[in-house]
Amino acid sequence: MSDGVDGSLLLDAVAVESWATMADVVIVGFGMAGACAAIEARATGASVIVIERTSGCTGSTSAAAGHFYLGGGTAVQKACGFEDTAEEMARYLEAVALDPDYEKIRFYADGSVAHFDWLEAQGVPFDRSYYPQKNVVQPGRECLIWTGNEQVWPYREKARPAPRGHKVAFDGEEGGGALALRILSERAEVAGVEIMADMKVEALVQDGGRIVGVRVRRFGETNYVRATKAVVLAAGGFGQNPDMVAQHVPILKSAYVQGSPHDDGLGIRMGEAAGGVAIHMDEPFLTSPFYPPEDLLKGILVNRDGRRFVAEDSYHSRSGIFSARQPDGIVYLIADAAIFAYPHFASLTNQSLIDGFETIAEMEAGLKLPEGSLQATMAAYNAHAANGEDPAFHKYSKWLKPLTEAPYAAFDLSFGRAVYTGFTLGGLKVSASGEVLNEVGGAVRGLYAAGACASNIAQDSNGYASGTCLGEASFFGRRAGRHAATLT
Template sequence: MTEYSQYRPLPVGEVPHWDFETDVAVIGFGATGACAAIEAAQAGARVMLFERSSGSGGASALSGGEIYVGGGTDAQKAAGFDDTVEAFTKYLKLAGGPCADEAKCEIYGREALNHYQWLKDQGVPYRGNFLPGKHIEPTDDSTLIWSGSEAAAPFCHEAKPAPRGHVIQHMGWGGGRPLVDILEARARALGTEIHIDARAVALIVDGTRVCGAVVRIDNQDRFVRADKGVVLATGGFVFNDAMRAKYCPDTFKVNSPIGDKDDGVGIELGVSVGGDAIHMDQFFTTCPWTMPESHAYGVFVNVHGQRFINEDCYHGRVSRCALDQPGGKVYLLLDVANFVQPLDLAGITIAGTGETWEEVEAELEMPQGTLSATMAFYNEHARDGRDPLFDKQLPILKPLDQSPFIALELNFETSYFSFFTLGGLKTTTDGEVLDRSGKAIAGLFAAGRCTSGLPAWGHGYSSGLSLADCTFFGRRAGRKAALA
């Protein structure tokens, strides 16, 4: 029996027969794949979608259903935020840091309001209101939350801040599942033929053009002809230890991957036909240290008792910077006015307490004059409303001076540091997969976390960036494939 491989495309001449024939074959049924299918179908293409699991979902369905949108949405306006395309685009570029794809930031900056309307048109409900404060996901059914580092330095000095995390109306956490359900229903209504338990194992090529895929269904290899193109929408590689070791070994510091069979197969399929995988060392990580919300007022120190970040940044940025610190752990310092027992699920433990910061320092076995000096300096300036070192902003900036004091330990190994990968195929803003010389590979498209997109840089991640990227560029990839 022929062994097909994600590492080597099958020449069309060796295809024994066609089991399926379509215009556009979409691989993967998270939000990216669903959006690609919708647009491809609406552009008049016959669309088949192949998903290795037994239903839709992917990492999207495990998310909060939050999409990063700015430039002046109804919810932003209703809450009194005067966001602009310029500020929004600028923030997208800052969030991409040294890995930013300027063209993707610019087109999404310009088109996000239309994309938000499109989401509504698909049936995604938004209550339209703003929920103030620091939230990982809304605990009620609110629409708009702060979901990044917009109001924190250095971002706030370069791009006028506004909240941009737009969340599907859904009571409590987990809005990703209903979001995917709505997109799935829409894809089905438009005639997408969906095959579940169907795992892509190889691409099929006619010369250098991708013209189909080999898909494994019921332990049989099935040959899919895709006359217009294949759209890869398979997610990242967080569940592929070999790929992590080769491209992103820092992820082994932490232990809670987020994803659903995200084994990097789309990246491998893309590279097998000459695709270029970029920024493969980048990853998102977070530990839910802002829950309860009062912990957002805490101060982080590393094992040397030094601060390392303005703690008003997005929880994920703080967590990613934490992971850069030595010693395998960091401490979140709180006073009794802000301390609440941490969530069990977070694996955040109490490492030390004291009537003074000196006592906490001693309990943590830090040298005298380290943590205590850090906190004396911090409190002195916080009382004046200033953070001369890290430029933490009011109102998150406030002194921690009501004893007793508490040091919580965020341990990279034992606390809940969730993570997923951000590196992947290099694509155009139309989802065309680029080869290493920068040319589009005919017949091959990709979007979402098997590509490097809006959430390109782990240190700049903001909630909703990945789903924004998945849905917006998923749509564009599907449409471009249909019109190929």
């Protein structure tokens, strides 16, 4: 896999005849991570150039609803009457992480309140309001929402639950991310950051093992940009690179992949060419949400064997990845007449209503499940739910109800039939300060990474929460920008 004129992603400085321009810090990408890195680097007094492949304010951030996963006692949490501490936030993130990086988690949790205040100081708006329903995203301007598995077993026993999804004040389900990015981009420009738009970074330039710049191409013209201190990669994920998806996360080949057309993994591949290593590349975010309405959480999900496999009150990416990994991907949502409703996103996700059935035995036969399997599952579930219990998966009592009112309905959530949406989560291994790390844990001198091309808090679909990507991109983007600006 190659890019650029000669196919190389790493060049030696001796091949550079002249530098078109230079700055202390050169940032590749002007999304959430790049914008925050630029603001912070500039705040140290460093000169900053941001190189952006598009005309600006695009990428995955612009398509996001605008959640930031923040806690520890933010002004919004306090205004809405929720107690939270950095310690409890860290405990939760450690509990859900696939491979917890305790140092990063502690930095993120301890700095969460100050980071929220920083975002507001830049002009990003957040209302002091709470959205109490179980939903994928608030339909209006409401700010605070439960976006993870804080109330889901076993995590609710490992850390005191608190809602930490902070949505940018924006009317509608989409647009908050674009608003936040526009505001932060403008702040960067006002601070004196030079923006080089409509320009593709093709390769890194090294000198004696240190990254000292990049090769760029714009409208067929090749030039070189010098970084006297460091280069920060903030170039997005790899979901739009079919070869990388097939190699690392083939499950996404059967899903609709979100992200910018330029999420081609180039930032990750350049980092690897410079000696960095990529981690968690085989872990996607994957979802096909069956709620709202929230009453459908009182239903059960069963596989081809007629068995439950996950707590239905899980955050939708947790239930989504569990569903996609069931035998043959076959999954059905079972509801009774008391809770029946069409999933809010059914028209987008093709979660079709298979049929209605007067008895569980008829449903079992209609779905071609093993004889007696669904009947046994429902009998056990109903008996325990009548007592407010779920010993198999410990679904929260709020969502427990015996499913006994005929007729019964089955929706098809099978992977490959229903539409699943996803994006990549793997990226370059970086330190808590954003330094790209090599195989032995040493820093690649002069090279940093943040956002979707780096691996930080978001590691897999099971532990994901809405707002983690924007939260970590902005937080660790700032750290990378600040550290890069002070590199000697």
